[in-house]
């Protein structure tokens with residue numbers, strides 16, 4: 001995405017950018033080869049794993065919705081390599097709760113159906129790991145509609161990841177998955193709660209590290 005702002009037009013709001021990004025996502029998803037995209041993402045994210053990847057690492061991912069860059073092959077590849085994968089459930093206050101992803105259960109949960117707090121886990125042996133589980137991860141892979149060159153990420157607007165990322169270890173890299181073409185050349189609006197990401201991976205398998213930024217919002221919280 002590369003809309004150039006014109007000097008006499010007001011800057012678009014997050015809401016306007018989000019609406020345009022959702023429309024664009026629907027078009028890109030319809031034109032995308034999901035199977036190639038899933039493999040490209042899995043390969044690229046495995047390459048992004050921190051150095052000690054020969055050991056078991058813990059990675060936070062999410063279960064993708066139909067228009068999103070597909071995550072099922074990534075989750076399967078991480079599990080096959082012996083890593084731990086946690087995925088989020090969203091609670092009614094838009095905070096995220098985490099549970100282990102297990103092969104065979106991928107995609108069978110409503111990842112955006114908000115659950116009342118204190119809902120017991122359903123399914124064999126599943127347990128909640130607590131919102132703080134993100135602090136134990138070696139890599140966090142987030143959803144997002146677009147990311148700019150400074151690493152500002154625009155999500156679905158619930159603020160779920162903005163809240164959740166406050167729990168991560170400041171040294172843990174955070175990357176967003178995008179369809180190729182969703183990256184943004186002009187700056188997104190950044191608010192104090194927005195936690196910039198370290199990079200993004202596209203459905204073409206491109207790994208892009210976003211510029212380090214020391215603005216006050218960086219690593220906020």
Ligand SMILES: Nc1nc2c(c(=O)[nH]1)N(C=O)[C@@H](CNc1ccc(C(=O)N[C@@H](CCC(=O)O)C(=O)O)cc1)CN2
Nearest residue numbers: 062063064065088090111112114143155156158160161
């Ligand atoms: N695949 C995927 N999982 C994800 C996210 C995402 O973007 N993609 N999230 C990224 O943050 C979190 C969920 N974000 C959410 C943001 C808004 C609403 C929401 O407003 N829900 C409405 C109903 C929406 C519907 O049914 O379509 C509601 O509960 O009233 C829910 C979840 C966690 N899991």
Ligand SMILES: Nc1ncnc2c1ncn2[C@@H]1O[C@H](COP(=O)(O)OP(=O)(O)OP(=O)(O)O)[C@@H](O)[C@H]1O
Nearest residue numbers: 014153154155156157158159160161162163193194
């Ligand atoms: N740490 C927080 N505590 C409370 N509210 C927050 C926090 N972070 C964000 N919010 C609120 O969440 C709402 C959505 O924020 P924003 O538009 O930045 O979402 P987003 O980044 O697109 O969504 P997401 O993080 O779910 O991908 C805003 O009203 C914001 O004030």
